[in-house]
Amino acid sequence: MRIVLGVGGGIAAYKVASLLRLFTEAGHDVTVIPTEASTRFVGTATWEALSGNPVSNSVFDDVHLVNHVRLGHEADLVVVAPATADLLAKAATGQAGDLLTNTLLMAHGPVLFAPAMHTEMWQHAATRANVEILRTRGAAVLEPASGRLTGADSGPGRLPEPQVIFEAAMALVQGRSDYQLPLAGRTVTISAGGTREPLDPVRFLGNRSSGKQGVALAVAARNAGATVRLLAAHMEVPAPAGVEVQRVETALELREAALAAAAGSDVVIMSAAVADFRPAEVSDTKIKKRDDTADPVITLVRNPDILQELVEQRNGSRSGAGQLIVGFAAETGDSQGDVLAYAEAKLQRKGCDLLVVNHVGTDKVFGQDSNAVVILSRAGSEPQEASGTKTEVSEAIIRRISFELNRVSPRA
Structure with a gap:
């Protein structure tokens, strides 16, 4: 496939090198057209080296090839990333002052814009009007991600992750209507x-x-287009790029963070392994092992049921209408019942919408790269099984969540 990759003049241009790599590794022929401003962030030599094609932003280079007409005509796909406020305005008003804007006017195939700018620029009425014009004309305009921007600012306006843009581009070319991704515009809080x-x-x-x-x-x-808040307890793996991370240690810290984050979330996924109990007393100094003293007796107290509190908070708030809450159950069977029996009882007791059930043990699930789960629904749907790598299981869970969100009433 022949792809034109337009690069706008924003600091996020450096991320587009990874997007270019995704396109070329998938076997596509990519011509990069950077704006003049973008070359102050990433030079043409980088684009030529990564694409294997010559790079220009002038309509006067190789005039005999008529590039300002030819590139748009021949492209199977045009992707603009980062699409700055300036570029969106030029595209919406049909300006043709350089090679990229000419190419956009000549494009016969699908066009995808991946915006990146400061929050105030993205939310400005002029930018919103330009986005609406482009969408009305058939262009795909992704929602930007939320998170840390240039400087100390934070909010919607981050360039979506390269993998997100790549998957949206492939869906658009395939003629699928989900090019904006199933969780685009959604906020998802996940504990881990x-x-x-x-x-x-x-x-x-x-x-x-x-x-x-x-x-x-x-x-x-994140790859489904969501803004992701990760509440990270102790983890043996690094947090992924492109998500907001809040570190927690104890169950009480996780409770406080989860209740606060859930208030602005469309989906809450409680996949963290939360301690059911905590010591009633915490020593300020290291507990010593001495021959002249008795062995210590540790008294435990229950930790709060965070999942149940999240459901109660959701059900008691008008703003929580439509929020989807997903719990995880790490279960073992015993003489009183099997794993699914305990999980079904937990689902009804907690009141969450979906419950992802693991059969755990010393050599199962924890620390492993693969997993097998059963997804139970409080709405009474048939249990859904998912297995494979944890990446594959996660993708199945996110697909199920996307399906539930698109139902008329996720908690009916």
Whole structure:
């Protein structure tokens, strides 16, 4: 496939090198057209080296090839990233002052814009009107991601991650109507890892969770177009790029963070392994092992049920209408019942919309790269099985969540 990749004059231009790599590694022939301003951030030599094609932004280079007409005619797809406020305005008003804007006017195939700018620019009435014009004319304009911007600013306006743009571009070319991605415009809060409950300054009660499944869920939600907030307890894997990360340690810290984050979220996924109990008392100094004293007795108290509180908060708030809450259950069977029996009881007790059930053990799930789960629905749908790598399981879970969000009443 022949792709024209237009690069706008924003600091996010450096991320587009990764997008170009995704296109070329997928076997596509890419011609990069940077604006003059963008070359102050990434030079033409970089684009030529990564694309294997000559790069120009002038209509007067190789005039005999009539590039300002030919490139748009021949392109199977045109992608503009970052699409700055200036570029969106020029495209919406049909300006043709350089090679990229000429190419946009001549494009016969699908066109995808991936905006990136400061929040105030994105939310300005002029920019919103330009986006609406472009969409009305058939162009695809992604919603920008939310998060840290240039300087200390934070909010909607970040360039979507290269993988997100790539998948949207491929969907657009295939003629699918989901080119804006199933979770575009949605905010998803995900907890991951295992909480640690301190006994003293050096010891804690913990669990075997590695955080791999939660991180994979964050990546899958991000790739589906969502703004992702990751509440990260102890994890053995790094947090992914392109998501907002808040670190927590204890169940009480996770509770506070989850209740606050959930208030502005469309979806809450509680995949963290939360300690059911914590020490009633925490020593300020290391507990010593001495021959002249008795062994310590550790009294435990229950931690709050965060999942149940999230459901109660949702149900008690008008702003929570339509919010989807997903719980995780790490279960083992015993003489009183099997894994699914305990999970079904937990689903009804907690009141969440979906419950993802793991059959855990010392050599199962925790720390592993693969997983097998059953997704239970409070609405009474048939249990859904998903297995494979944790990436594949996460993608199945996100697809199910997207389906539930598109139903008339997710909690009916």
